Amino acid sequence: MVPKKYSLAAIAQHLLALFEVRRPGVARWDAETQQRFGREADSALLQMEQQCRELGVDDPPHWQRARAVVQDALLPRYARLAEAENAAAARDYGMWRGGDLVARASFALCGLVLGAIAVAVPWIPVQEKWVPWALFVLGPFLPDAYSWWYRRQHRKRLGALVADLAREGATLEAYRPLSEVQQSLGFRADGAQVPATDAPAPAPRAQTKG
Template sequence: MLPEKYRLAAVGRFLLEQFELRRPGIREWSPQVEASLRQDAESELQLMEKQVREIGIDDATYWQRVRRALDEILLPRYAALATGEMELAKRDYGIWRGGDLVARATFALAGFILGIICVEVPYIPIQAKWFPALLLVLGPLFPDAVMWLHRRRWRRKLEALVGDLHRASETLETYRPMSELTRALGIPSELAEAPPVAARERG
């Protein structure tokens, strides 16, 4: 049985973390970028495969399936997600002027005016006189709030991808032929396939 950190979902999470370390330096997604990430992933997989062999599990077929999941699930999905995220970053996530000092001052002023309106208009149930001052303070933080929401949404997308890999991992383990499992664990096939000996025959 493979240790948990070598299961497909854990491997995928680790590779995504490595991809994320490189993503800030990538201006635009391209086949060259994808090939570079694939090469880095292959280096990590080879190291993991070596570590697993050192603990007595030689399972080349499993790692072939991991590489197939990398090529067919992880990299294509990550490429699509990263491309969309990079496009949002180019537009400063829709934040006016990218949230610079002028934008933050404008947000503060707009918040203050909005707060006064909320207090003065009779049918708005806000009577606290300090409410405009609160919006004045919070206004400059609006770009940070938008960025936090985008980062949170991005983490959720990556977690969903890891979840898909987890389900693929369960399928991978459930439907593996017995011959593969015995070969990986170094059990002679004739012992694995031999029928159980009845109790009366052993006695």
């Protein structure tokens, strides 16, 4: 069995982090883009498998399942999420005028007016005189908060994707054949330990004259 850092959830988090760095630069999600992301995923998986093998854990069935899950589940689902996020970002998430200087100044003015009305109307329980000016100062930052909220929703969807793959990985590990577990631990099917034939022979001890 592989260490936790090579579990299916950890693999998904690592690949999504790599993909998110490249996502803003993708202009169009087509077959070529998906193939490029697939090649990057294969390269990352190969590097992780090699590192795991260097740590003394050789588990080929685990990496075969990981590659299948990445190709069949992670890449298609991420492509849909990334395409939707890039399309929304290209429209500035629907923010009026894209949140430019005119929009920010308008939000500041609206905040000032609404705050003054809230203080002036008797049946609104707002009496602090600083409320209109606070809204005036915070108004220009409304587009930033708006964009932050949408990006946070995208990160939550990625987190849900990782959680789904973590559950699938736990299920696959729970129902692995015992022979695969024994092989990954270095034992044969009969329980005997596999001899380390590739280990170098011990160097002869130098004899000294007494």
